Amino acid sequence: MYRVMIIDDERALRSLLKKTIDWEELSLEVVGEAASGIEAINIIDEIRPDIVFVDIRMPFMDGIEFSKLAIQRYPKLKIIVLTAFDDFTYARECIGIGVADYLLKPIVRTDIQQSLKKILAQLEQEKGQDKNEDTEDGKDLRMKSIKEYIEGHFDDPELNLKSVADNFGFNSSYFSRKFKEEIGRSFIDYLTSYRMEKACRYASRGELMYITAKLVGIPDPNYFGKCFKKYYDVSYSDFMKGERSAKKTTVSD
Amino acid sequence: MKKMAKIKTWFISKKLKQKIRYLFAFIIVAYFLIFALIYEFVIKDSLQENISKSNYNTLISIGNGLTGEFQNIGTMGRLIMSSQEVIDYLKSDQGADSVSAYNAVTSIYYTATSFDNISSIYVFKDNGEYIKISNGITTVYKGVMEDPDWYGPVEKKSGANLVMVDGNGAFSQASGESVLSFVRVFNDIQTQKPIGKLVINCSLNMLRDTWREMAGDGKKFAYFHKKDQLLCGDAEFEEMELNVADSGDNPRNMRSGAGSFTYYYAIPGTPLAVAEHEQIRYTEYISTQILVIAMLIVLVTAASFFTISWFINRFITRPVESLVGSMEEVKSGWLKRVSMKLPDDEIGRLKNSYNDMLVEINSLIEELLEKEKTMQKAELEALQEQIKPHFLYNTLDTIAYLALENPREEVYDSIETLGNFYRKFLSKGSREISLRDEVEIVRDYLKLQKLRYEDIFEDEYDIQESLLDMKIPKLILQPLVENSLYHGIRPKGEKCLIRISAYEKDDEILIKVYDTGIGMAQSRIDAFMKGDSKSYGLRKTIERIRCYYGREDVYEIRSQEGYYCEVTIKIPSGGEAETYVQSHDHR
Structure with a gap:
C-alpha cells in the first residue's frame, strides 16, 4: 500500500478526490490532507506520503514552491499537480522541478487513475533499487544543540523534521524515532507547542492572528488557527479576548 | 432676373478652371462685339464721310472739266463769229453753194479741227439758209427752228450759248446718238447786230471724256439734262428715281446703303448734272495700318489671355487641384500629409496649414486609438485574467x-x-x-x-x-x-x-x-x-x-x-x- 496525501485549499476538492477515486482498487491509501503548502510542510513527516496531489494556486506557499521544497527534501516523492490553470508556463515550471504529472481541473477520474497507475509502476521499479537506505545511524542525538537549532529557526516556515534531520546529518525516520525517545513527544508536537507558546505571548501583546502566525513560522493563519485551538482548546480571537479582559481585571484590581 | 440667377448658379457650380475659360470666352466675345460696334458706328461713318468727300471732289472736278469744255465751245463760237469769211457769207445774199459759202465753210472747218468731239457746226442765215460742216450724217429740221418757242429763248440769251439736246428736236444724227447743241445768236463783230445763228453740235463723247479718267474701280458716271433726263451713262441710272427738286450748287449724296453710294451734282452754269454711282467694300477702305494695329491688339489680347490663363493654371488651378486630390485621399482612410512641392505663396501656406492640421488630427486620432486600445486591452485582460x-x-x-x-x-x-x-x-x-x-x-x-x-x-x-x-x-x-x-x-x-x-x-x-x-x-x-x-x-x-x-x-x-x-x-x-x-x- 502506497500512501497518498492531498494538498488543496478547498475542502470540497479534497473530499471529492477522496470519494471519487477507488483507492483500494489501486492499492493506495489516502493518509492525510492539508489546506496549504505551509500545513503540508509541517505534517508531511508524520504522514510520510509516497504520492502527493497538490494545487498550484494556494495562499502563503503555492504549489510550485511547495513542490520545489518537497522534491528537494524527499527526492523519491511523486508529486501530481492538480490545477484549474491550463497554463503553459506553469506546466513547464512544474516539469522543470521534477513533478510526476500535471493534471487539470475539473477532475476526470480516468485521467487520475491512469496517472496513478503510471506512477505506481515507477514506485514499484524504484522500490527494488534502494532497500538498504533505511539503515540506522546509531549516533546519539545531541539534544541540546537540536533544541537550540529549533529555537533559532522556529519562525522559518520551511522548518520541519526532515530539514532538521538533514541539518544534523540524520536519517529522518531514525531522527524521528530517537527524538520521540529523548523528548517523549513527536518532533511536530514539540515544534508546534514551542510555536504556540510563542504565539501565546504575541496574543497577549494583542497581535492580530495573521501577524502572529507569520511571526511564529506558520504564515497560514488558517492552519495556525487550527494548531492554536488544538493546543489551547480555545480560538485565537477568544484567547485574545480573554487575555484582554484578564488584563482589564488585573488593571482594575 | 430668374435667368440671371440661373446663369449665376450655373457659373458658380463650375470648376475654377472652367470658370476662367468661360470668363475668357466671354471677354473675347465682348471684345469683338465692341470692335464691331466701333467699326459700325465710328469707323464706318468716318469712312462714309471720306468716301463722300472724295466723290464730291471727283464730281466737282468733273463739273469743272465740263465747264472748261463749255468754255472751249464758247471760244470756238467766238472764233467762228470772228471769221471774216463767215461774216461775209452771212452778209451776202449768196446761197449755200456760193463761193462765199464755200469760204465760210472752209474757215469753220479750220477752226473746228482744233477742237475734239465736234459732231457738226451749222451757221444759219436769218432767212433759213445755212452752211454746215458735219462729222457723219446730221439732219436738220428747219421747221422746228422757225417756232418762236425754239428761237425765242435763243434770242433772249443775246449772244450767249443756249445748250440743248439735239437742238430740241432740230437735229438728229444718223447714228441715233444724241448730240449736245450749243445754239447762239450770231452777232456781227462790228455792229453787234444779229446776222444769223450759230449751232455747234457736240458728240456726247465730250461728256464721257470728262469722267474717263475717274471711272473704273466700281465707279460709274452719268449725265443728266435738265436734272432728270439721262443723257449718257449706264443703264442702271435710268432706273434711278432721283429726287432732284432741290438742286444746290454742291454735290449731294442721293442714296447710300449696302455698300453702294449715289452722288449727284448739278453743274453750275450748265443745264447738266453729273451723277456717280459707287459700289464700295468697306474693307478696301480700311487702311492696312489700321488693320495691322487692330490685328496687333487682337494678338496682344489673345496672348495676354493665354499668359494669364497659363499663369492661373500653373500657379492656382493646378496646385489647388493636386492639393484637392491629396486631400481627397483623406477620405479613403489614413490622413496622409501633402508632400508635393508648392511655391511659397498663399497656396503653399494653405498646404502648410492643411498639413499642420493633419498632424494635429493624426495625433488626436492616435491619442484616441491609443486610448481605445488601452481600453480594449484592459477589457480583454479583465475577461481573461479575472x-x-x-x-x-x-x-x-x-x-x-x-x-x-x-x-x-x-x-x-x-x-x-x-x-x-x-x-x-x-x-x-x-x-x-x-x-x-x-x-x-x-x-x-x-x-x-x-x-x-x-x-x-x-x-x-x-x-x-x-x-x-x-x-x-x-x-x-x-x-x-x-x-x-x-x-x-x-x-x-x-x-x-x-x-x-x-x-x-x-x-x-x-x-x-x-x-x-x-x-x-x-x-x-x-x-x-x-x-x-x-x-x-x-x-x-x-x-x-x-x-x-x-x-x-x-x-x-x-x-x-x-x-x-x-x-x-x-x-x-x-x-x-x-x-x-x-x-x-x-x-
Missing part, C-alpha cells in the same frame, strides 16, 4: 463534491447560481451593464466562493435604490471583491465581512467595497497609486474606469493595516462616459 475558466473549473469540482455528499436542493441551487453568474458575467459581450446586474454578479460570485472556501466571510449590500438601473462599465465591482477576498480576507484566517455599498454624494456616485481583511499598509497604497504593485487586476480595473469616464480621479483607497480596507470608485453623476466610447458601443 474570471477565467479556472473559476468555473474549480466551482464545478466543488459542485461535483456537493452532488456526491449533500441533498439535491443544494446542488441545484449551486448550479443555478453558477449559470446565472456566467450569463450575467458574459452579458452578451456588451461593454456596459446596470449596477443591479453588476451587484448580482458579485452576489453570485461570493455565493460560489463561499461554497469553495466555506465560512470565511459574510457579505452585505447597501445599494441606493435609485442607482440600480444606472449603467456602469461591466465588471468594475467583481475584481474589487475578488481582490478583497484573496488579498484581504483569506490571508487573515478569520471570519471577515465584505460590504458593498453605492450611493450618490455631491454630483458623484460612490461605489464602495469594504472588507475587514488584513488591509493595506500606507506604503502599499502609495506603491499601488504609483503603479508598481502586484495588484494587477485591481489596477487594470482602475485603468478601465479611467478610460471609460475620461478622468483621472476615479478611486480612493482607505485602510488600516490588519483591520479593514475600503476601495471607493468615484464616477460622475449621470454616468456620462466620453462620447467616443458611447458611439463606439452602438456599432
